Amino acid sequence: MSITLNVQGMSCGHCESAVKGALGELEGVNGVDVDLGSGKVEVQYEEGKVTEAQMKEAIEEQGYDVA
Amino acid sequence: MSITLNVQGMSCGHCESAVKGALGELEGVNGVDVDLGSGKVEVQYEEGKVTEAQMKEAIEEQGYDVA
Numbered sequence: 001m002s003i004t005l006n007v008q009g010m011s012c013g014h015c016e017s018a019v020k021g022a023l024g025e026l027e028g029v030n031g032v033d034v035d036l037g038s039g040k041v042e043v044q045y046e047e048g049k050v051t052e053a054q055m056k057e058a059i060e061e062q063g064y065d066v067a
Numbered sequence: 068m069s070i071t072l073n074v075q076g077m078s079c080g081h082c083e084s085a086v087k088g089a090l091g092e093l094e095g096v097n098g099v100d101v102d103l104g105s106g107k108v109e110v111q112y113e114e115g116k117v118t119e120a121q122m123k124e125a126i127e128e129q130g131y132d133v134a
Contacts, residue, residue: 013130014081063080 001047006067007039007059015064022058026050039067070119072108073134074126077101082131089125093117106134 010016016034019041023032028049033042043055056066077083083101086108090099095116100109110122123133 011078012082014085015079018081 002042002044003052003055005041005043005052005055005059007034007041008065008067010034010036010039010064012036018062019059019064022062023055026054026058029055068114069109069111070122072110072119072122072126074101074106074108075132075134077103077106077131079103085129086126086131089129090122093121093125096122 007019010019013036016036020032020034023029023041023043026045028046029043030046031044035041041059045055059066074086077086080103083103087099087101090096090108090110093112095113096110097113098111102108108126112122126133
C-alpha cells in the first residue's frame with residue numbers, strides 16, 4: 001500500500017530528514033519518498049499495521065502541517 | 068570580538084541549528100546569533116584563538132555558502 005500526504009513547511013534537506021526519520025520509525029512503514037518542491041510525501045506501508053492518522057501525527061510532531 | 072558573516076542558503080530552524088552547532092564547536096567561539104531572514108550570523112569570539120577562515124570553513128562544511 002502507499003499513500004501520498006501533502007506536507008507544508010518543509011524547506012530543506014534537514015526538514016526532509018526529519019519527516020523521513022519520523023515516518024520511518026513507525027511500525028508498518030516500509031519506505032518514504034519526499035519531494036521537497038511539491039511537499040508530497042509518499043509512504044509505503046503495510047495495511048493494518050499503521051494508520052494515516054499515525055503518519056500525520058508523526059509529521060506534525062516534527063513541526064510540519066499536513067494539508 | 069565579534070564578526071558578522073553573510074551566510075546563504077539557511078532556510079529553516081534546522082539550518083540555523085546546523086550552523087550554530089558547527090561554529091559553537093570551534094575553540095574560541097563564545098556565542099553565535101543567527102538571523103534566518105537576512106542570513107546574518109554574528110559570532111562572538113576570542114581573538115587569536117580562532118580565525119574568520121575557520122568560521123567560514125565550519126559553515127561551508129555544513130553545506131552553506133559564505134558571501
